[in-house]
Amino acid sequence: MVETPAEAASGADAESDDAASRSGRDFGEAAATVAISIRGLVKQFGDNHAVAGIDLTVPAGSFYGIVGPNGAGKTTTLSIVAGLLRPDAGTVVICGIDQAKEPLAAKRVMGVLPDRLRTFDRLTGRQLLYYYGLLRGLAADVIEKRAADLARAFDLGDALSRVVSDYSAGMTKKIMLAGAMIHSPRVLVLDEPFESVDPVSSAVILDILRAYVSHGGTVILSSHGMDLVERVCSRVAIVVGGEVLAEGTIDEVRAGQTLEARFVELAGSSGEVEGLEWLHTFSD
Incomplete structure (x- = not known):
């Protein structure tokens, strides 16, 4: 039996709808397992490459930490994720939503605590x-x-x-x-949420965030508190000079050391203590 053009078109439409449905399911499944996907992120201020090609994947329902020295690019990265800055290159996808194509939709699924408390x-x-x-x-x-x-x-x-x-x-x-x-x-983007917070308040905030994550929420935060990150985060990225030097589970990144020791090993130190001998004698 020969198909009429109308029947062929109908069959093609059905196949197209089925493919779209499968694609939608695949997309939804991917979005359900990945809260934030960052690929090739670049941001430059003058001659300073604040972010130099960062790739990160933050699983949904995770407590994800970003650590690094001052000026490493943590705040710039989180500001781009939050939609507060535009990248020079790269993509950010939030819960399956391409931030560049649908910025308002991406912002709707996020809650943001910026670094500088302007309000x-x-x-x-x-x-x-x-x-x-x-x-x-x-x-x-x-x-x-x-x-x-x-x-x-x-x-x-x-x-x-x-x-x-x-x-x-x-x-x-x-x-x-x-x-x-x-x-x-669905996602909380928190830049230094525990800075200047007393221990009692920190404990309260941690309890709230842990309950939030346990019910499927996702937290990505930056912090200088290595002990805190080591204690509460499931995954961590060490960022230095706008690049990711190590990323993975806490155990993978610390590689048998404390997270602080691993961080110091990767970040290094540019401080010079020589030449301060005058500080060892007192003016009085």
């Missing part, structure tokens, strides 16, 4: 969380409920009624992290 600090903590919720398109009643839950979880208490400019550095970190989480994102 609307003349608002009270409650007003700031409400504003964050509105930016994320949440209904007023949902914002109020979540703000109360977050304030309780982060132990902010009466601080919600005070202006953020009166907060300590640690409290500011907590209110901004709460704001980053208010829309229940």
Whole structure:
């Protein structure tokens, strides 16, 4: 029996739909297992290559750490991932969404805590969380409920009624992290989340982040605290000079040493202690 053109076209459409369906399933499965995919990332400021061809894959549901010396390119990398900077080259895919092609969609699935705590600090903590919720398109009643839950979880208490400019550095970190989480994102991008945070607050933040990851969320963070990264992260990348020198599970990267010792071995030291003999004699 000979197919009519209409039947042939119908069959072709069916095959095309089936292929698209399979492709969509494959794409969805890939997106389900990889939260962030970074390929060939490059960012240059003048003559300085802040990021020089970084490749990273962050599995979904993981606690991923990026460590490196000052000026290594950690903040630049995370700023690009968060959509705060445009790369000169390379791609960033967030939960299956190409950031360059669909920047708004990529940002919707992320919560971001930037390195420099710039915010609307003349608002009270409650007003700031409400504003964050509105930016994320949440209904007023949902914002109020979540703000109360977050304030309780982060132990902010009466601080919600005070202006953020009166907060300590640690409290500011907590209110901004709460704001980053208010829309229940799939991925949290956190630049130095524990810097200037006291041990008690650090423990509270860690408990919240661990629970978030245990329920399928993904955290990528930068930190100078090697002990903390070694304790809480499942994978880590050591970045020096805008390049990844080591990446993998904590055990793979530290290679039988502590993470700090491995970091020092890879990063090296350019400090010179010679010539400071005058410091060994005192002026009085």
